[in-house]
Amino acid sequence: MENFASQTGFTDYLAASALQQLENQCWQWSERMGYSQVRLPFVEARNLFERGVGGGTDVVEKEMFALQNTENVLRPEGTAQAMRAWLAAGGVRYGPVRWAYCGPMFRNERPQAGRFRQFQQFGCEAILMKEGTADADMLIGLNDLFVDLGIREKLVLNINTLGTTAERKRYRDALVAWLTPKASLLDATSQKRLTSNPLRIWDSKDAGTRALMMNAPRLLDFLGAESLTQWKAVTGLLDTAGISYNIDNGLMRGLDYYNGLVFEWVTFEDKAQNAVAAGGRYDGLAETIGGGSAPVPAFGFAIGLERVLACQSNVLRTERSGYFLVAMAGCDAYALQIARSYRMLGEMVVLGDVGSKLTKQVQRADKIGMRYVLIVGDAEQTNRTLTVKDLATGQQETIGFTA
Ligand code: HAM
Numbered sequence: 001m002e003n004f005a006s007q008t009g010f011t012d013y014l015a016a017s018a019l020q021q022l023e024n025q026c027w028q029w030s031e032r033m034g035y036s037q038v039r040l041p042f043v044e045a046r047n048l049f050e051r052g053v054g055g056g057t058d059v060v061e062k063e064m065f066a067l068q069n070t071e072n073v074l075r076p077e078g079t080a081q082a083m084r085a086w087l088a089a090g091g092v093r094y095g096p097v098r099w100a101y102c103g104p105m106f107r108n109e110r111p112q113a114g115r116f117r118q119f120q121q122f123g124c125e126a127i128l129m130k131e132g133t134a135d136a137d138m139l140i141g142l143n144d145l146f147v148d149l150g151i152r153e154k155l156v157l158n159i160n161t162l163g164t165t166a167e168r169k170r171y172r173d174a175l176v177a178w179l180t181p182k183a184s185l186l187d188a189t190s191q192k193r194l195t196s197n198p199l200r201i202w203d204s205k206d207a208g209t210r211a212l213m214m215n216a217p218r219l220l221d222f223l224g225a226e227s228l229t230q231w232k233a234v235t236g237l238l239d240t241a242g243i244s245y246n247i248d249n250g251l252m253r254g255l256d257y258y259n260g261l262v263f264e265w266v267t268f269e270d271k272a273q274n275a276v277a278a279g280g281r282y283d284g285l286a287e288t289i290g291g292g293s294a295p296v297p298a299f300g301f302a303i304g305l306e307r308v309l310a311c312q313s314n315v316l317r318t319e320r321s322g323y324f325l326v327a328m329a330g331c332d333a334y335a336l337q338i339a340r341s342y343r344m345l346g347e348m349v350v351l352g353d354v355g356s357k358l359t360k361q362v363q364r365a366d367k368i369g370m371r372y373v374l375i376v377g378d379a380e381q382t383n384r385t386l387t388v389k390d391l392a393t394g395q396q397e398t399i400g401f402t403a
Helices: 017-032 046-054 058-062 079-088 133-148 165-185 188-196 198-203 207-213 225-240 305-315 332-344 358-367 378-383
Strands: 043-045 072-074 097-106 118-127 155-161 259-267 275-281 298-304 320-327 349-351 370-376 385-390 396-400
Touching (some): 017 097, 017 305, 275 305, 332 370
Parallel strands (some): 320 349
Antiparallel strands (some): 385 396
């Protein structure tokens, strides 16, 4: 994609205003939703993620960037660190929070289209909030954010429930018992996962494994009454709000801290990396990172901002507001006076390459997505006027100028 070239997986944002605009829209949305902004460090202790995200997950086992001679890593994600920060602030004594964060995350993955080693996440975490209404509120809100961003119709919301730890264990045992006699039909990675992390077999892209998993036992059938009631309550709230979703029994998420409701917003466009946002409930995370022995109900999501931009670039050509000022040689003092007075009124003015061919300057305005051009030539300078041209319609008008 032209505005962030990335051979190494580390990104040069050469036209970052689209990213900035997206971040602004996310911040404004999170304020409307009642989230407050937190800024957390880029560096955290390795064992926070080993315990929180899980030592056997790809993110922790294979993808963390370690800092030399320390036990620290560049953060691969924001949920474990938000929980660490909340516990450090006093935890239950500090009270419930709704936090929003935005910034780079680092994963040592093999770079490809849509997959970077440094990428931007916008995320929200609601800590000390019970399952149910708050989860539905967040998902409905996210739906509306994607409508605002112009990409909702390109996304599908996949949801699943992972139940409680005990329910998941019973399911895991049943899945292993069902798969073991059929192990030779699994791909090599899934065969390894059969002993290390059997639920992740659902993530396999191998056609043979996927065909086999079509008939595998489903986690939903191992839920107790309470988990089922919660699941039905959340899906019922989504139905009432008219949010379309798809129940994906194979959606297990690659991070260990989840329980209960999990979700992914994926684009059905043909992209190698199609998850645009993901999240879920993680009531056990506080305990696994040393925050006492009681569950702390919590729920959150993170959006991959580069992936939103990739979806947007196919829907809209972003039009920049403000003016592009085109001026003939010898008119520079007058042009600068015009630019200054427009800017004092709060308008953006981008100065063209004063003195070069007017048509070339106008082409430049079009190239950078600007619609309105202010033209200053000898006649305008003499008459203290300027010409405003709308590049979208081709119409132009000459107006008077007083500083
Ligand atoms: P995640 O699924 O690992 O979840 O990442 C969330 C989103 O970040 C993905 O859906 C994707 O859009 C983006 N993303 C992940 N890896 C890359 C990459 N290498 N390059 C570009 N974009 C990427 C989490 O990180 C959880 N902390 C989400 C969460 C928050 N769960 C609860 N609260």
